[in-house]
Amino acid sequence: MTAAPPVIPAAAPSMPDRRPRVRFGHLLASEWTKIRSVRSTVWTLVVFVAVTIGLTALFSWLTVTHWYGPHAAARDATILADPVSFVLGAGIGLGQLAICVLGALVITTEYSTGVIYSSLLAVPRRLWMLAAKSVVFAALMIVVTEVIVFCSFFVGSAILHSRVAVSLSDPDVTRSVVGAGLYLTVLGLFSLGIGGILRHTAGAITTAIGVVFVLPILSGLLPSSWGAHINAYLPEQAGSVITKAHAPAGQLLSAWEGFGVFCIWAALMLAGAAYMLRYRDA
DSSP, rough: OOOOOOOOOOOOOOOOSSSOOOHHHHHHHHOOOOHOHHHHHHHHHHHHHHHHHHHHHHHHHHHHHTTSSTOOOOOOHHHHHHHHHHHHHHHHHHHHHHHHHHHHHHHHEEEHTTTTHHHHHOSHHHHHHHHHHHHHHHHHHHHHHHHHHHHHHHHHHHHHHTTTOTTTTTHHHHHHHHHHHHHHHHHHHHHHHHOOOOOOOOHHHHHHIIIIIIHHHHHHOOOHHHHHHHHHHHHHHHHHHOOSSSSSTTTTTTTHHHHHHHHHHHHHHHHHHHHHHHHHHO
16 A cells, blocks of 8 residues: 655745834834933033023123223234134134034933843844934034024124124125034034944044044144144044135135045944944844
């Protein structure tokens, strides 16, 4: 007798995948919830507002009250040459510290608290998460920085009005004020990229601040024959050109060229953060 052929059980009907599909809009909403629910975001923005507007008002008032004080001639000539840079200089110069801190904290806080693990479990596509975080953070920064920069300009120009008249209708003034907000926004993304590469809050903040404040000093020690070219292409030096209404003597890059160089620096930092997120364990 021949053996009976084996009975092959019928394949079970495939069940449809009922898991909800995560869309990019969901990621944007999730990242917005994470950013606005962290106390460091609120307090850092408060510090940014207070420093930017407060220092602008203080330095403008001190300048007006001591207009005929010591070294007034050289100082007043500098202010008259580019009043916009003076109005925005002090507030943005120190206010950008808060932006560096906030940009780093946006991503390093997730690593220090362990939230990054749940984020990556919910979103296996890691680069999507980073892209959503960058988009939400950039949108928040462009709104906040433009509002604060315009408020700072109006406060400073109103105080200086008795000595120096400057308005948005003057040549390149509007571009400088808008450009200051753009510069701060890209600076935040630049710091976010550094935070994504280092994944350590103190290290990321120190590195971002060092790039903004220390590198220009070190480049100034280089021989003038080629030190000036290196200095012009540094992130902060290139990006801040757009905040000036009048180009200083010897400036190598135009306003938008410098801003473009700074955007490339920020893109490189974000690309480094994407590489680390994609190929390194959280």
